[in-house]
Amino acid sequence: MTAIEQYLIDTYRASQHGDPMPPPPGRDDRAVLRAARSYEQFRAVLDGRPARHPWWAALSRLWVTARR
Structure with a gap:
């Protein structure tokens, strides 16, 4: 069963x-990712x-491995 069907x-x-309606699937995904960051x-x-922003950390890791 998919999330939409459920x-x-x-x-x-x-x-x-x-009862109150349940929240639609995926509604709070961005908020959860933002909180984790x-x-x-x-x-x-x-x-x-x-x-720093996680992109900078990932880019710096790539830069270090590319220079080797």
């Missing part, structure tokens, strides 16, 4: 029982590492 079943059940930056500060 969502439709849950929506139907909620309407039959008078913020947490990693927070951990970097606590560990004494620079808290």
Whole structure:
């Protein structure tokens, strides 16, 4: 069963029982990723590492491996 099918079943059940509708699948995905990134930056500060954007860290790793 896909997430959409499960969502439709849950929506139907909620309407039959008078419960609030469930959130659609994928609605909070960006917020979760943003929170994970913020947490990693927070951990970097606590560990004494620079808290830069993750793209910069990935690019610098690529740059170091490409120069070898």
